[in-house]
Amino acid sequence: LSLVTDAFSRKIMGYELSNEMKATDVVKALDMTISNRQYRHYAIHHSDRGLQYCSAVYQAALQKGDIRASMTDGYDCYQNALAERINGILKQEFLLSACSTLNELKQLVEESIFIYNELRPHLSLGMKTPNQVHKKDQQQTLLV
Template sequence: HYLSLVTDAFSRKIVGYHVSNEMKATDVVKALDMAIQNRRYDHDAIHHSDRGLQYCSTLYQSVLETNNIRPSMTDGYDCYQNALAERINGILKQEFLIYQCNTLDELSVLVSESINIYNELRPHLSLEMNTPNKVHIMKSQQKMLA
């Protein structure tokens, strides 16, 4: 199974996700669509990813363009160039997704619950021990007041 994530780099909040049996462009677009639908900022956005075929696809790139999101991709296969994504993947695998599910539906529920805990309850040292959602809300309120 594959988990597609879209994370806000400032707040570390997972703002879009999708679990699927394949890593097709149509599947990763579902995570991107969720992120776009839940978007709280009105400033320009940059979408950083690796160079996977699904992210390079015409479909994915057209969704980015339609929503005025500028693509940014790693220039090679160095995991450090996508460190935020690798860190969040590691946290989810090591702290939350610790048992093997029997069905895609069971995995989808576990992923949803894990992302909710990650966003709402898990404090981050890099966020001064705040949760991603708290930082995300504070940043969007600051933008509205500015």
């Protein structure tokens, strides 16, 4: 499961589920993020140093989306704490059922991300959902 998350609102903006971890798969999550993007803040994409994120195809997709790349210094999970936290929430709270097929798992992931973004309040967001915070930030941006 490849996820792209807005660090400010914690909203999962794009995702792609596949049975591999190819650069083209993570580009699909990035493409979903770019198509869902509703404002044009200066954007930075932070990731670990996985081969798919270091690949020329992924770096070209970032450049095309006018997004600056940022990567961890090494393989220290604390340098990518937000991603690790969201992965943990999805695994521990939502993705609890065993699925028989990839399509079944895709449906479960889609439902889980909807609940995470739209219904699950976060203590770190003042008990608001990621989407509530994201929409508020977007409205404030439009006023500036």
